[in-house]
Amino acid sequence: MKNILNLFLLLLASFCFSQSKTEICIIGNIHDSVPNYHPKILFSILDKVKPDIILHEVDSKGMKEYESGIGITENEIKASNSYLKKYPGTLRFPFDFEGRNQYRKDRGMVPTDNLTVKLIDSLYKAKQLAPSEMKIYESFTNTTKDLMKIAELSPENFNNTATDQLSEKRQNAQYSELLKIVEARPEFANRFVVKPNGEKISYRNGFKLMSGFWDLRNHTMAQNIYKIAEKYPGKKIVVLTGFLHRYYILKELKRINNGTYVIKEFYD
Incomplete structure (x- = not known):
């Protein structure tokens, strides 16, 4: 009976640990609005995933311009702004090579x-x-x-x-x-x-x-994502990037992962 109880507690601890792991979802984007992909579609994806943190493919200067909303037309920031309006507690950060x-x-x-x-x-x-x-x-x-x-x-x-x-x-x-x-x-x-x-x-x-x-840029972007995942454990993070970058970032994140996070698709 004691062994069964110990096994149950071990399984429960493992389950709780897995639930607290940071989740990272890399969404490859088309930056400009087109009939098959526009801000409303991306917003619906974000609303389904419900991230705590959204990362944008810009540097710190670009993030300020994004947040100002002046002259900004990209799918990512329009959808992100809509999501932030619905979920005001959402954090947003840049993850690109600084001064790119x-x-x-x-x-x-x-x-x-x-x-x-x-x-x-x-x-x-x-x-x-x-x-x-x-x-x-x-x-x-x-x-x-x-x-x-x-x-x-x-x-x-x-x-x-x-x-x-x-x-x-x-x-x-x-x-x-x-x-x-x-x-x-x-x-x-x-x-x-x-x-x-x-x-x-x-x-x-x-x-x-x-x-x-x-190579330098993609390595840097993956490292920046990794640092944010370490800083905010247990959170759900969505990374918005051009879809041509997706393969490289995924490969790097899998390579440097020390068990800090799990990687998921938005449609899982």
């Missing part, structure tokens, strides 16, 4: 990243790429098109393992495979932009920096 936009401009990642992809596209259309380079670019564009089709569906379709895998393939194509073209061809070493400090940087070097920043 200025950091990229100061180092010349912007606008060299977009200019580089445009140049690759123009070389492709002019049939000036080598066969292996054409294959790389076609894989990148085809994967992008596949994701764009998925983004026209309901949010469950761009918040699942299959889409995460496709997003990872697409981002690896952009920041690893396209880089092979950039490093191999002289066009990208001979075109430049001027950074805010007046220094010139080549398309090649700017794109290489942006490729590295993709």
